[in-house]
Amino acid sequence: MSDTFEAVIGLEIHAQLLTATKIFCGCSTAFGAPPNAHACPVCVGLPGALPVLNRRAVDLAVTAALALGCEVQERSVFARKNYFYPDLPKGYQISQFELPLALGGGLQMPASVGGRFVKLTRIHMEEDAGKSLHEGFADSDRKTYLDYNRSGVPLVEIVSEPDMRSAEEAALFFETLRQILVWLGVNDGNMDEGSLRCDANVSVRRPGDPKLGTKTEVKNVNSFRYLEKAIEFEIGRHIDVLDHGGRIVQETRLFDAAQGKTYSMRSKEEAHDYRYFPEPDLPPLMVDAARRDRIKAALPELPEARRRRLIAEYGIPEYDAALLTQTRGVADYFEQTARSCGNAKAASNWVMGEVLRNMKERAVAIEAVPITPAALAGLITIVEQGTISSTVAKDVFARMYDTGRAAAEIVAADGLAQISDTSSLEPIVQRVLAAHPDVVAEIKAGKDRKFQFLVGQVMKETRGKGDPKLVTDLMRAALGT
DSSP, rough: OOTTTTEEEEEEEEEEESSOSSSSSSOEEEEEEEBSSSOTTTHHHTTEEEEOOHHHHHHHHHHHHTTTOOOSSSOOOOEEEEEEEEEESSSEEEOSSOOOEEEEEEEEEGGGGGGHHHHHHEEEEOOOOOOEEEETTTTTTTOOEEOOSSSEEEEEEEOOOSSSSSEEEHHHHHHHHHHHHHHHTOOOOOOTTTTTTEEEEEEEEETTOOOOOOOEEEEEEOOOOHHHHHHHHHHHHHHHHHHTTOOOOOOEEEEETTTTEEEEEEEEEEEEEHHHHHHHOOEEEEEEEEHHHHHHOOOOOOHHHHHHHHHHOOOOOOOHHHHHTTTTHHHHHHHHHHHSOHHHHHHHHHIIIIHHHHHHHHHHHGGOOSSSHHHHHHHHHHHHTTTHHHHHHHHHHHHHHHHOOOOOOOHHHHHHOOBBBBHHHHHHHHHHHHHOOHHHHHHHOOOGGHHHHHHHHHHHTTTTBBBHHHHHHHHHHHHHH
């Protein structure tokens, strides 16, 4: 970025609340149903259909607000936001404007991206619109199809102050916010399905200038990488226009991931006239102190606090703690395993290794892993006791995953116990030495790098069950090295 300009970035994040039904009716919020399968007179705004507020949606919105340090208002008001768009069946969206659910709050960013506390302006509740379908039909060149399954899905809009100064910082803010929302069970974090979307407001100004530059809004970016690329492109575009004596036009733009560029969608005036007025069919939303206190008391330990505690309590490295707290379920799984086996580092290694690898390969969440923390602790214990080697342990883990059997049961039934007696291993060592006289000669001539080859041959013959330390000692004794 040019030294003569600094970027000013604010984000507006729309997060779908993790409810079974919509915000003002009993229609399902499940993704993937046929078009208009989840729609009713309330969803499509038929005359006489009245909205009824989903209490669970309010609790989730308050949960998010309290976790982000916001001040939840005792009284907030739903309003009609009037505008015309085909996927908005009522001709207005029920949202909140002058009196939102929550004010203030924010997130502390790490030193790597400037260490700023990025403030939030507000969090408000609203309903989602439907979806216009422009492709995939025989007459798509002449018609637009409408799917109202998303119409009425409950959202919170989380609006930041223009406190961010780089694309990297903005992307990390979005990523951190997503982790917290998923951790709380407020949102499922599925950006591919539209559960979490981000609009970025971008402008540039001379360093030290208190006045903000003209901003452009990049709409509906649904990945951290694309958000960073879109903002980087916009910053560069603004600077290039200004450096060449041009003027930034306030507008809404879309990001083309294939080209790595934004393009104009529509011009945007200084202020839209949405003709907000209080929703006459909904009373003010009252969230009293007792309800706020109850929700606050139920808040879990948040990711950053959990990371710090894992490092202090279990003595694991910062890298491990960061990886183990990517989701709340994984953090819980690690802690239960560590407590059961008494070896936190071993528990950390197994969870970060085989557990996470299997989750990724099988595309499952931690809750779907069939090996319980207690069962994994049992595997770790028999490895520490020397019953099986770490190599065999990975095979045992795979069998536990596929069969649900305990580690000790598999080892006993399948004859996988480690061979740790000299009388069993010495003949194998002698056979390996006799089979590789050329390697033995090289080692005795001082080329010790071939030693591990011979150890590996013994381990191969014992199918990984030989005690590696004993095999090494016996081999060195036999070679006289």
